[in-house]
Amino acid sequence: MDSIDIEISEVGPRDGLQSIAPIMSTADKKAWISALAAAGIPEIEVGSFVPAKVLPQLADTAELVSHAKGIAGLAVAVLVPNLRGAQDALAVGPDKMTIPLSVSETHSLKNLKRTHEQVLEEVRGIRAAIDLLPAQSRPKLEGSLSTAFGCTLEGRVPEAKVLEMAEKLLAAGCDEVGLSDTTGFANPVQVRDYTRHIWELLGRDKLTGIHLHNTRGQGLANVMAALEVGLTTIDASMGGIGGCPFAPGASGNIVTEDLVFLLESQGLRTGVNFEALWHARTVLARGLPGVELYGFTPDAGLPKDFIAATPQ
Numbered sequence: 034m035d036s037i038d039i040e041i042s043e044v045g046p047r048d049g050l051q052s053i054a055p056i057m058s059t060a061d062k063k064a065w066i067s068a069l070a071a072a073g074i075p076e077i078e079v080g081s082f083v084p085a086k087v088l089p090q091l092a093d094t095a096e097l098v099s100h101a102k103g104i105a106g107l108a109v110a111v112l113v114p115n116l117r118g119a120q121d122a123l124a125v126g127p128d129k130m131t132i133p134l135s136v137s138e139t140h141s142l143k144n145l146k147r148t149h150e151q152v153l154e155e156v157r158g159i160r161a162a163i164d165l166l167p168a169q170s171r172p173k174l175e176g177s178l179s180t181a182f183g184c185t186l187e188g189r190v191p192e193a194k195v196l197e198m199a200e201k202l203l204a205a206g207c208d209e210v211g212l213s214d215t216t217g218f219a220n221p222v223q224v225r226d227y228t229r230h231i232w233e234l235l236g237r238d239k240l241t242g243i244h245l246h247n248t249r250g251q252g253l254a255n256v257m258a259a260l261e262v263g264l265t266t267i268d269a270s271m272g273g274i275g276g277c278p279f280a281p282g283a284s285g286n287i288v289t290e291d292l293v294f295l296l297e298s299q300g301l302r303t304g305v306n307f308e309a310l311w312h313a314r315t316v317l318a319r320g321l322p323g324v325e326l327y328g329f330t331p332d333a334g335l336p337k338d339f340i341a342a343t344p345q
Contacts, residue, residue, distance in 0.1 A: 037304040037343070039296050040266040042076040042242065043069050043289055045317070046097065047112055048268075049275035050090045051081065053324055059093045061320030063100045068313035069271070070101075073304040073343070074289075076108040076129070076266075077101060082118035098125040112177075114145050116158040123162060126170065131211065132156060133177040136198050137184035140215070144179070149198065153205045160206025176202030176210045177244065181227065183218030192227060199231050199240075209239050214255065217248020217285060221258035228262045242266030245287050247273065252287035253295055260301075267292060271317055272326030288328040290314065297341040306345055307335060 046066060050057055057065075062079075069077055079101050080094030094111060101109040102125075110129040113119040122130055134152045135141035141152060156176065163171050180187075181195045199210045212227060224243065231240045243264050245255050256267055270286035293305045314331055 045270040072309035081112035156205035176207035217246035224258040244268040
């Protein structure tokens with residue numbers, strides 16, 4: 034990340050596509066991933082290793098990992114729900130694997146059909162599988178603290194529970210944790226407080242990123258809070274597509290295009306080229322005809338005489 038200030042992790046091919054009915058063709062997904070990488074997006078979560086009967090939209094994840102690994106300089110990320118999914122992922126070698134642990138156990142049972150202790154046992158198994166690999170082939174293992182800011186099924190999620198689960202994920206074998214506003218409940222005060230408290234408990238290097246939704250219009254406000262407190266990786270989805278299919282009303286990832294403008298307008302380098310980013314959006318639109326894409330910046334365009342922080 035030497036040449037950039039804030040890393041944008043594009044989650045559209047996973048979190049975006051899993052929540053919409055149309056199934057994007059593998060060829061179109063590959064073209065989209067290539068276009069995102071060509072725009073300068075440094076990390077892309079290309080899919081999830083879940084059974085095809087559960088999420089048929091993501092049945093081609095292994096092929097997408099292989100494709101993305103052929104793109105120089107791109108960090109290839111995937112989501113794995115359990116040890117079986119992780120084993121399938123390790124067979125194709127992503128750079129990062131994320132396992133979600135819903136701090137709301139009600140959501141965990143709905144999403145993964147597992148209790149907290151069962152998820153932690155899966156993490157232990159994944160850690161053991163990773164450690165069998167040569168050091169240079171081991172992907173980073175992130176534990177995502179899903180529903181950290183509130184749950185549509187359970188309601189309020191105590192911060193103490195978030196901290197407890199963060200500590201347990203690291204003890205079980207995760208390299209780091211990530212904060213995830215699965216349901217779009219988060220507010221800026223929570224973002225700052227939870228980050229600081231996790232850092233106090235575990236160290237700054239154990240939490241660097243956050244996954245935000247714009248369900249209630251607070252997505253970019255929460256980004257600003259994340260920047261102010263010092264987080265350096267922000268998840269986003271091109272066109273704002275996606276959300277959690279197992280949390281009612283939790284649609285709305287923050288829009289990659291608007292996030293890039295927000296960061297670059299403040300002088301923060303993202304490594305992203307705007308013209309190439311608009312092209313990637315066109316590729317996505319072609320691959321998902323009839324699906325609404327969101328975002329203010331693509332419609333309004335860049336301001337007159339705008340100078341991006343990243344050389345264009």
